[in-house]
Amino acid sequence: MVKKDLSITFLGVKFPNPFCLSSSPVGNDYDMCKKAYDVGWGGIVFKTIGPKSYVINEVSPRFDTLSKEGEPFVGFKNMEQIAEHSLEENLADLKRLKKEYPDKVLIASIMGNDEETWEDLARKVTEAGADMIEMNLSCPQMTSHAMGSDVGSNPELCKKYCQAVKRGSKLPMMAKMTPNITDMVEVAKACLEGGADGIAAINTIKSICNIDLQKKIGMPIVNGKSAISGYSGKAVKPVALRFIQQLRVGIPGVEISGIGGCETWEDAAEFILVGAKTIQVTTGIMQYGYRIVEDMCNGLMHYMEEQRVDSLEELVGKANKNIIPAEELDRDYIVYPQIDEDKCVGCGRCYISCYDGAHQAMEWDEDKRRPHCNHDKCVGCLLCGHVCPVGAISQGEIVFKKTAKPGRKIKDIRL
Amino acid sequence: MSEKYLKEYEVGYTPRLVMEEASRCLLCHDAPCSKACPAGTDPAKFIRSVRFKNVKGAAETVRINNILGAICARVCPTERYCQQGCSRSGIDKPIDIGRIQRYVTDSEDALKMNILEVKPRNGKKVAVIGSGPAGLSVAGYLAMEGYEVKVFEKEAKAGGYLRYGIPEYRLPSSVVDKEIKRIEKLGVVIECNHPVEDVKALKKEFDAVVVAVGHSKGKVLPMFAGKRFVKTAVDFLHEAKRRKGNIKVPEHVLVIGGGDVAMDTVTTLKLLGVKQVTDVVYETFSEFKASKKELEGAQKEGVSIIDGYVPVALKGKKVVFTHRFVPAKLEVKADLIILAVGQYTEAGLLGYEVNKLQEVEKTEPGVFACGDVSKGGEKTVVYAVRSGKEVAYAVKKYLGGK
Numbered sequence: 001m002v003k004k005d006l007s008i009t010f011l012g013v014k015f016p017n018p019f020c021l022s023s024s025p026v027g028n029d030y031d032m033c034k035k036a037y038d039v040g041w042g043g044i045v046f047k048t049i050g051p052k053s054y055v056i057n058e059v060s061p062r063f064d065t066l067s068k069e070g071e072p073f074v075g076f077k078n079m080e081q082i083a084e085h086s087l088e089e090n091l092a093d094l095k096r097l098k099k100e101y102p103d104k105v106l107i108a109s110i111m112g113n114d115e116e117t118w119e120d121l122a123r124k125v126t127e128a129g130a131d132m133i134e135m136n137l138s139c140p141q142m143t144s145h146a147m148g149s150d151v152g153s154n155p156e157l158c159k160k161y162c163q164a165v166k167r168g169s170k171l172p173m174m175a176k177m178t179p180n181i182t183d184m185v186e187v188a189k190a191c192l193e194g195g196a197d198g199i200a201a202i203n204t205i206k207s208i209c210n211i212d213l214q215k216k217i218g219m220p221i222v223n224g225k226s227a228i229s230g231y232s233g234k235a236v237k238p239v240a241l242r243f244i245q246q247l248r249v250g251i252p253g254v255e256i257s258g259i260g261g262c263e264t265w266e267d268a269a270e271f272i273l274v275g276a277k278t279i280q281v282t283t284g285i286m287q288y289g290y291r292i293v294e295d296m297c298n299g300l301m302h303y304m305e306e307q308r309v310d311s312l313e314e315l316v317g318k319a320n321k322n323i324i325p326a327e328e329l330d331r332d333y334i335v336y337p338q339i340d341e342d343k344c345v346g347c348g349r350c351y352i353s354c355y356d357g358a359h360q361a362m363e364w365d366e367d368k369r370r371p372h373c374n375h376d377k378c379v380g381c382l383l384c385g386h387v388c389p390v391g392a393i394s395q396g397e398i399v400f401k402k403t404a405k406p407g408r409k410i411k412d413i414r415l
Numbered sequence: 416m417s418e419k420y421l422k423e424y425e426v427g428y429t430p431r432l433v434m435e436e437a438s439r440c441l442l443c444h445d446a447p448c449s450k451a452c453p454a455g456t457d458p459a460k461f462i463r464s465v466r467f468k469n470v471k472g473a474a475e476t477v478r479i480n481n482i483l484g485a486i487c488a489r490v491c492p493t494e495r496y497c498q499q500g501c502s503r504s505g506i507d508k509p510i511d512i513g514r515i516q517r518y519v520t521d522s523e524d525a526l527k528m529n530i531l532e533v534k535p536r537n538g539k540k541v542a543v544i545g546s547g548p549a550g551l552s553v554a555g556y557l558a559m560e561g562y563e564v565k566v567f568e569k570e571a572k573a574g575g576y577l578r579y580g581i582p583e584y585r586l587p588s589s590v591v592d593k594e595i596k597r598i599e600k601l602g603v604v605i606e607c608n609h610p611v612e613d614v615k616a617l618k619k620e621f622d623a624v625v626v627a628v629g630h631s632k633g634k635v636l637p638m639f640a641g642k643r644f645v646k647t648a649v650d651f652l653h654e655a656k657r658r659k660g661n662i663k664v665p666e667h668v669l670v671i672g673g674g675d676v677a678m679d680t681v682t683t684l685k686l687l688g689v690k691q692v693t694d695v696v697y698e699t700f701s702e703f704k705a706s707k708k709e710l711e712g713a714q715k716e717g718v719s720i721i722d723g724y725v726p727v728a729l730k731g732k733k734v735v736f737t738h739r740f741v742p743a744k745l746e747v748k749a750d751l752i753i754l755a756v757g758q759y760t761e762a763g764l765l766g767y768e769v770n771k772l773q774e775v776e777k778t779e780p781g782v783f784a785c786g787d788v789s790k791g792g793e794k795t796v797v798y799a800v801r802s803g804k805e806v807a808y809a810v811k812k813y814l815g816g817k
Contacts, residue, residue: 002471095474
């Protein structure tokens with residue numbers, strides 16, 4: 001039975017494990033957070049607490065999903081805003097949670113609508129006992145343009161609000177980024193200049209998931225209409241990893257809480273390898289429940305054992321240096337596909353994809369129902385391997401191009 | 416003709432196929448499958464681990480809960496247990512839990528995982544008589560608790576019915592070897608070729624004795640007693656397995672019986688190349704005892720199965736049957752007749768009456784019955800595992816462990 005220490009220190013706070021609820025419907029009140037802690041989550045970012053003057057009034061229904069083939073839930077769209085309970089109730093819940101779970105990490109997510117409310121909320125959640133503050137600068141479906149992602153795409157405003165929060169509290173603070181922007185580094189830098197200690201990325205992506213073809217309305221339908229709102233789940237993981245990588249390169253050493261489509265320990269390990277120290281989850285929990293943390297923790301322990309590391313810190317950012325600009329990649333060689341005849345079931349999917357989507361290199365023996373790669377035409381894109389349903393196509397022979405620099409050796413190539 | 420017999424009948428999943436099957440699982444709350452496993456293997460948890468890409472965690476769940484996890488994966492009549500309550504049946508068909516479990520335990524083996532842990536030795540010694548599934552289970556669980564365990568086996572190799580009963584195509588000997596090695600690694604010592612006749616003598620040497628001798632003898636109906644051309648299924652399967660399928664079988668064999676042992680017998684005969692295998696069964700198909708999977712396997716191999724008949728007379732090598740409900744008579748002549756009509760224990764050799772043995776711990780403190788010879792429970796491997804766990808707990812309690 002594997003047993004590894006999953007604890008990690010992020011912004012000076014020790015987390016029993018890196019897995020946290022992100023600020024969302026999954027951490028809406030005391031009972032939910034209690035259950036999440038009991039099941040094994042290391043930290044909770046309580047659902048964003050807003051100013052008293054801002055009245056929440058949600059739509060019904062409020063979710064939609066993107067499906068593909070057998071998968072019902074590739075991506076998820078939601079229209080919820082911030083905490084629906086009163087400020088007093090939320091602060092009371094924070095206080096009670098911290099008292100009952102002193103060893104778990106409690107993070108208060110806050111969202112003001114001017115400097116005064118940001119500062120005031122920061123002070124109040126600090127008094128309630130939170131360990132850390134997350135500034136929600138990024139919700140894409142707020143009904144006020146003075147809040148949410150409209151603020152998060154404006155570096156000056158972000159900096160000003162960070163300064164306000166720091167006036168209200170000395171707690172470690174992270175600013176949560178919107179991905180609905182071209183360059184996240186600029187906003188993140190402004191936040192750090194304003195006093196933020198770290199960055200949380202990413203919030204949801206502005207989206208339209210599906211259109212009802214009969215009614216000609218976006219989904220979900222609210223009395224005949226719909227609106228653009230935040231997209232999350234497995235489908236956004238590549239976008240999240242990309243932004244985190246860019247932050248780590250643009251702001252060396254920045255501490256990050258990763259968010260976006262984490263469902264398994266493998267996803268979590270990827271976030272850690274691109275530089276996240278903690279990982280926040282919502283969509284996976286909405287679909288499968290808090291229990292998914294069990295396999296995240298256990299799977300991550302096994303990964304640590306495999307990697308022979310005793311501390312998660314040793315893995316943080318380990319992939320950063322291996323992700324480089326496209327122009328710096330080695331373009332001197334081709335890897336040809338290798339076909340395992342025993343595994344091949346003769347479906348011909350590689351032949352179709354190579355012809356229609358690549359370079360017509362895969363030839364097809366009609367009698368034997370087996371593919372064969374013509375190296376004269378093959379460019380080594382390996383699309384064939386991606387479409388093969390039985391994993392019969394792998395990376396085979398490496399050949400240097402005529403244009404390659406002289407004297408190169410195949411043994412130096414790392415596939 | 417033994418290649419077909421020696422090759423494992425069912426192929427294992429590939430990583431992609433196991434994920435497809437695990438994705439069919441509805442990930443139920445308070446899952447019926449986990450509640451239905453007699454050994455508490457917790458399929459809901461290990462299937463969820465597979466779904467969330469944690470095969471190692473899945474292997475831990477299977478192995479900790481079921482010390483014979485790789486064997487149960489292959490031989491358990493899952494349709495009667497975990498798969499019976501599967502919520503997915505409300506949509507199409509239950510999840511193939513046995514096959515997912517096999518993938519998980521095959522991965523455990525391929526990854527050379529060492530899951531089970533042993534507590535420091537506590538100085539107490541326990542003897543186990545019999546190394547079948549119940550004996551292995553109780554020995555393993557006791558060793559993990561820190562007891563010094565010695566198992567006495569009368570045969571040349573350990574495993575009991577796993578070794579000498581369940582046919583090779585359903586349970587390869589290599590799998591049995593690995594499971595036993597796993598248990599030996601916990602510190603259990605198995606002494607083969609060591610029949611026990613005197614429990615009292617053992618009691619002097621050990622702090623507790625567990626009797627797990629199983630139901631290892633096949634029953635013979637009186638009219639067949641002493642006939643040269645009549646064998647019990649237990650003896651036939653034993654010989655086939657011991658000689659790796661290299662046995663002489665005639666062209667026409669009659670089998671009597673309709674349980675899982677009968678299905679193993681008829682399918683083995685077909686795989687060994689017997690032209691005509693006729694199976695006459697007391698039960699009608701509506702009350703059939705064998706698992707559906709084994710019945711279908713036998714039918715696929717071309718066994719003639721005739722249901723609802725009772726043998727009433729033997730004339731030379733000809734058996735006369737009458738139907739239980741309709742006025743019908745059947746006569747079958749065969750070169751070999753194999754009886755799969757139930758099993759009994761040889762515990763009498765230990766000086767116990769069978770009924771007294773079932774709850775021997777009440778009359779003879781320090782002696783415990785485990786597996787088939789204990790009270791209640793079905794005669795399956797998964798029940799033997801459960802019994803092993805329960806008896807290990809009882810022994811520990813008796814010896815003052817916490």
